[in-house]
Amino acid sequence: MSPKPHLRLAGPPPELVAGGPVDFNELFARYGRYVARLASRLLGSGDTDVDDVVQDVFLLASRRLPTIVDMIQARGWLATVTTRLVARRLRRRRFRALFLSSSASRRGQEAPAPGATAEERAMLRRLYEVLESLPTPERLAWSLRYLEGEPLDLVAAACGCSLATAKRRVSAAKKVIDEVFGDA
Amino acid sequence: MRDQMWTSLGDKIEPPWAPEREDAVRAEIARRTARRRMMARAAVAVAVAVGSTGMIAVGGFALVRWQSAVPVAAQSVSGASTVANAPAAGDARETVTVTRLSSDTVLAPLPDRAGRGFALRAGAARFSVPHDPDRPFVVAAGDVTIEDLGTTFTVNYLAADRLKIAVEEGRVRVRAEGTDTEVPAGATLEVPVSPAVEGPRTEQRPTGVAAAWRPLAERGQYEEARRALRKAGPSAVRDDTADLLLAADAARLSGHPTEAVPYLDRVLRGHARDPRASLAAFTLGRVLLDELGRPSEAVDAFALARSSGGPLAEDALAREVEALSRAGEITRSREQALLYRRLYPNGRRAKAVARFGGLD
Numbered sequence: 001m002s003p004k005p006h007l008r009l010a011g012p013p014p015e016l017v018a019g020g021p022v023d024f025n026e027l028f029a030r031y032g033r034y035v036a037r038l039a040s041r042l043l044g045s046g047d048t049d050v051d052d053v054v055q056d057v058f059l060l061a062s063r064r065l066p067t068i069v070d071m072i073q074a075r076g077w078l079a080t081v082t083t084r085l086v087a088r089r090l091r092r093r094r095f096r097a098l099f100l101s102s103s104a105s106r107r108g109q110e111a112p113a114p115g116a117t118a119e120e121r122a123m124l125r126r127l128y129e130v131l132e133s134l135p136t137p138e139r140l141a142w143s144l145r146y147l148e149g150e151p152l153d154l155v156a157a158a159c160g161c162s163l164a165t166a167k168r169r170v171s172a173a174k175k176v177i178d179e180v181f182g183d184a
Numbered sequence: 185m186r187d188q189m190w191t192s193l194g195d196k197i198e199p200p201w202a203p204e205r206e207d208a209v210r211a212e213i214a215r216r217t218a219r220r221r222m223m224a225r226a227a228v229a230v231a232v233a234v235g236s237t238g239m240i241a242v243g244g245f246a247l248v249r250w251q252s253a254v255p256v257a258a259q260s261v262s263g264a265s266t267v268a269n270a271p272a273a274g275d276a277r278e279t280v281t282v283t284r285l286s287s288d289t290v291l292a293p294l295p296d297r298a299g300r301g302f303a304l305r306a307g308a309a310r311f312s313v314p315h316d317p318d319r320p321f322v323v324a325a326g327d328v329t330i331e332d333l334g335t336t337f338t339v340n341y342l343a344a345d346r347l348k349i350a351v352e353e354g355r356v357r358v359r360a361e362g363t364d365t366e367v368p369a370g371a372t373l374e375v376p377v378s379p380a381v382e383g384p385r386t387e388q389r390p391t392g393v394a395a396a397w398r399p400l401a402e403r404g405q406y407e408e409a410r411r412a413l414r415k416a417g418p419s420a421v422r423d424d425t426a427d428l429l430l431a432a433d434a435a436r437l438s439g440h441p442t443e444a445v446p447y448l449d450r451v452l453r454g455h456a457r458d459p460r461a462s463l464a465a466f467t468l469g470r471v472l473l474d475e476l477g478r479p480s481e482a483v484d485a486f487a488l489a490r491s492s493g494g495p496l497a498e499d500a501l502a503r504e505v506e507a508l509s510r511a512g513e514i515t516r517s518r519e520q521a522l523l524y525r526r527l528y529p530n531g532r533r534a535k536a537v538a539r540f541g542g543l544d
Contacts (some may be wrong), residue, residue: 115474149196
């Protein structure tokens with residue numbers, strides 16, 4: 001699979017690099033939707049959970065603004081923070097699921113896919129059921145690689161692990177998913 | 185092959201990110217930032233008070249040792265402590281603090297009030313507000329308006345048609361059923377409220393059940409919102425961009441895309457100069473192309489979405505190429521694909537554009 005065109009690969013537009021310190025409002029306007037979308041893809045849900053992650057990410061960003069040099073660096077940084085906060089949330093969700101039935105723990109959670117057909121929605125539901133069964137690090141690495149289409153080096157950076165570990169996690173998750181959907 | 189399928193499915197996961205939702209998230213971030221600052225200041229104030237009390241106590245003790253006028257030194261201890269606290273408390277009150285008091289609280293900033301006004305649509309919230317006579321702080325709950333006169337107060341929906349206002353400090357002025365009532369500290373007031381909700385001085389104000397769909401849609405309960413909307417009839421949707429977009433969301437995200445089309449169309453016809461008109465056009469294009477299979481009409485909608493430029497222009501042009509291709513307009517599809525390639529040489533949608541425009 002070839003990665004989706006990415007700012008880092010395409011070369012940053014000059015207006016994103018120049019201009020001095022990053023302004024919070026500009027950061028939110030430019031990347032609010034991106035963070036919401038990334039959180040939604042990683043979590044497999046679209047409502048309160050996503051809003052909470054977006055709030056947490058930008059709250060942290062507002063405190064770290066002086067350390068963010070430009071908008072390009074900001075995107076990678078936001079991806080990393082989003083991934084880590086989602087990981088924490090998924091672990092919490094998994095802990096809660098110990099006390100609830102799996103259907104109850106996922107009630108009201110569905111990835112919002114307004115442009116998808118009924119068949120694609122069903123496939124997404126099944127995919128997230130499979131992802132729920134995977135260890136969180138493997139789930140996140142695979143989701144970043146395939147649902148978000150990020151290159152492996154960014155997957156490693158966002159997951160806070162080495163490139164080799166990222167490859168191993170993606171591959172482990174891929175094996176399970178291929179097995180489940182192999183003859184779909 | 186299957187890997188590409190996952191990426192293409194991933195592309196379709198897109199949380200609805202309407203300006204209202206963005207505003208609500210932004211307001212919540214501002215509230216949490218303010219609360220953190222207030223707590224940090226309170227912690228500093230406590231530390232300063234404890235430190236100064238300790239230092240003055242030590243100083244007082246030394247004075248006791250060196251002088252015989254002991255009572256004077258002892259009095260100055262309590263005085264110093266009070267003065268040290270006063271500025272910190274004053275600083276904390278410079279910020280408007282809004283606290284949601286229940287999980288079902290629906291609160292949205294009122295437009296054009298720069299953080300000095302909120303619409304409470306459900307649940308309860310506590311407001312701690314420094315008074316500014318030039319910019320009065322206002323809470324609109326249905327047809328009731330609460331204006332601060334320098335205060336901390338709570339607004340609580342006891343029922344859908346009953347509102348309770350409790351004042352902890354200062355005073356508020358409550359405007360209900362055309363009558364103004366001032367409520368002093370320590371007092372509470374219960375007033376009837378119509379669930380019809382909008383800004384405090386709104387011209388068109390739907391009443392009763394007519395506005396019940398709105399908080400449901402804002403909470404993402406689109407199916408319920410659509411049902412409420414259908415029950416209330418078409419007049420329940422105000423003729424403003426935000427309301428029309430929200431109604432369109434309720435329709436399309438509850439799986440009834442056909443019903444979303446007239447709302448989006450009304451935005452384009454009646455509010456073409458609104459900055460959100462391009463969002464409405466883009467959404468209309470997506471509904472027509474992806475959900476209703478009407479690519480020829482989608483072409484016009486995407487063309488309109490990109491005509492105003494802005495952040496949606498690239499995506500709109502890419503989807504226009506796709507719509508043209510699906511409508512069988514191969515030549516135009518190729519032309520627009522070439523235009524995309526020229527305008528966005530490293531565009532995010534380059535691959536899809538090349539495929540639909542026949543540039544592969």
